[in-house]
Amino acid sequence: MIEERAFFIDYARCIGCQSCVQACAECDTHRGRSLIHLETIDRHDSVQTAPQVCMHCENPVCAQVCPADAIKQTPDGVVQSSLKPRCIGCSNCVLACPFGVPRYFGEIDQMMKCDMCYDRTSTGKRPMCATVCPSQALAFITLDEFRRTRGGTAINEWRFGDHPVRTKVYLVVPPETPPLLQIQGLGSARPSGAFDRNDVAAWLEQG
Amino acid sequence: MPPPVRVTARGADAAHAIAAGLAAAALVILGIYFGSRHLRDFDVALVPYAGASVFAAFGLGYRYAMWLRRPPTGLYWRRSWQLFFAPRHLPANIVRLARLAFDNFLAQKFIGRRAVKRWLAHWCIFWGCVLAAAVTFPLSFGWIHFETAPASLARYQAFVFGVHVFSFRLDSVLAPLVFNVLDVAALLVLTGIFFALWRRGLDRGALAVQQFANDLLPLALLFAVSVTGLFLTASTHLLRGYDFVFLSQLHAVTVIFTLLYLPFGKFFHIFQRPAQLGIAFYKEAGAASGQATCRRCGAPFASALHVGDLKRVESALGIRYATAAGDYQDVCPRCRRLSVALAQDALWRTHGRGPGKGTR
Structure with missing residues (x-):
């Protein structure tokens, strides 16, 4: 019997190569639009980068706050992009998603998000990003393969503020980490806005 | 009102x-x-x-x-x-x-x-x-x-x-x-x-x-x-x-x-x-009024009208982003992505694997 594959994300492995960004745009359900996020954490001090796919929450906040009831889950728990006939482009989902995943495209007045390459995963293939990721920061493997090849453990329970979230996608954390990860969004980032004009990192940061 | x-x-x-x-x-x-x-x-x-x-x-x-x-x-x-x-x-x-x-x-x-x-x-x-x-x-x-x-x-x-x-x-x-x-x-x-x-x-x-x-x-x-x-x-x-x-x-x-x-x-x-x-009018009214700024990076990320309404919707739906430490809804989508990555980073740092950098 073939064990079901799951999506594992390990930010610490990301090398910032952008392969996932390019591959994402090849997905047939959103051809030409890359929906994965690849964040540079703090370009001034580090080369650390982090990819962010949809974590496919069991009870998605994006769907709960959608006034048009446009965000649906497949029976296997994949949270889809907004339904085209319904989405009214309010961006509630963009602002409410605890992981900051959905994107709003003004020109087509629709929210789109990672749907775990449903055209591929629904037929047993791996998502585009996990297929091309050279460091396997994004991996679509069985739990058995994960245990054999990884040092950490995988968790999928979170708490944002006081709100519990359980996801279909797993995060790789050190062994013996408690199974629930608390996120407060505290701390401070380097302030945006004024920066040294000779600071190349800042220019890159500004896009 | x-x-x-x-x-x-x-x-x-x-x-x-x-x-x-x-x-x-x-x-x-x-x-x-x-x-x-x-x-x-x-x-x-x-x-x-x-x-x-x-x-x-x-x-x-x-x-x-x-x-x-x-x-x-x-x-x-x-x-x-x-x-x-x-x-x-x-x-x-x-x-x-x-x-x-x-x-x-x-x-x-x-x-x-x-x-x-x-x-x-x-x-x-x-x-x-x-x-x-x-x-x-x-x-x-x-x-x-x-x-x-x-x-x-x-x-x-x-x-x-x-x-x-x-x-x-x-x-x-x-x-x-x-x-x-x-x-x-x-x-x-x-x-x-x-x-x-x-x-x-x-x-x-x-x-x-x-x-x-x-x-x-x-x-x-x-x-x-x-x-x-x-x-x-x-x-x-x-x-x-x-x-x-x-x-x-x-x-x-x-x-x-x-x-x-x-x-x-x-x-x-x-x-x-x-x-x-209706949403088109809502967006225009929001753009013409004050903007909400991210409590982490300080950048404006949405209209204050929208964020305020969203908080009330979340409260009605039982989404508990608000805590004594602050409201997670005041964090912009980008800083949310960074926060999640940095939370993992902190776990590995305390575990002693690598010298992670950055702010959470």
Whole structure:
């Protein structure tokens, strides 16, 4: 019997190569639009980068706050992009998603998000990003393969503020980490806005 | 003054929705009764269509009321009307509404930007259905009817609510257009269905996510209505009325089934979609007012109006982002992504694997 594959994300492995960004745009359900996020954490001090796919929450906040009831889950728990006939482009989902995943495209007045390459995963293939990721920061493997090849453990329970979230996608954390990860969004980032004009990192940061 | 966010029990929601459904059905019945001049102009042969329309009105009223009972829907619906009717902006808003309605509903430009084939399919189906609805509902409600002119059998007269509106000769250019307007509508719909099936049959993305009940059944229903409608014309003009009674009953069955499906399937988006116009006003009002800044990076990321409303919706839905330490809703989407990555980074750092950097 073939064990079901799951999506594992390990930010610490990301090398910032952008392969996932390019591959994402090849997905047939959103051809030409890359929906994965690849964040540079703090370009001034580090080369650390982090990819962010949809974590496919069991009870998605994006769907709960959608006034048009446009965000649906497949029976296997994949949270889809907004339904085209319904989405009214309010961006509630963009602002409410605890992981900051959905994107709003003004020109087509629709929210789109990672749907775990449903055209591929629904037929047993791996998502585009996990297929091309050279460091396997994004991996679509069985739990058995994960245990054999990884040092950490995988968790999928979170708490944002006081709100519990359980996801279909797993995060790789050190062994013996408690199974629930608390996120407060505290701390401070380097302030945006004024920066040294000779600071190349800042220019890159500004896009 | 922000509109209230309503949180009600499921039973109360259903009772409210049933009342809304009954009110919608009653409105249609009253419209039929008075519009047909106390049923004087009502065509008894069209009773099944009128009956199905009454049921559809009940279903639509019920579904729409249930939809509005959802906290986010109710809030934005009321907020949109509040902004639209703001006395200072009302004249400009009416002009803006007309432009938005033209762009989004008549021309459907946003669908064209999604894909040309999708736009062609939707535009043809939309205008075919609008044309058909504009003729068949008033006909089956007895709001319009046709009579031969008393003075000449070669003239036809059209009445709206019993008032003579226009007349035409049977051998005029207008006559075949009037008599075949539903055939034109059917051909438009069939053209749209052709493009829709072409796209759905070849687009691998659509093939992966489409569902029979949601995406193909509506096309099958429209196809059945259009083709059986064209059968009637074919029977009349090409087959000397062959099996006309059976074909008319078959057509009635397809129309009635479509009307009954109207409130519960994909067609409900026809009634839901105008909310898109309200959101346009909401966004403009938000852009013109203060902006919310991220509590982590300090950058503006959305209108303060939107973030404030969203917090109230989240509270009504039991989404507990707010804590004594602060509200997670005040963190911008980018900083949320960074926070998650940095939380993992901190775990590995304390575990002693690597010297992670950055701020959480």
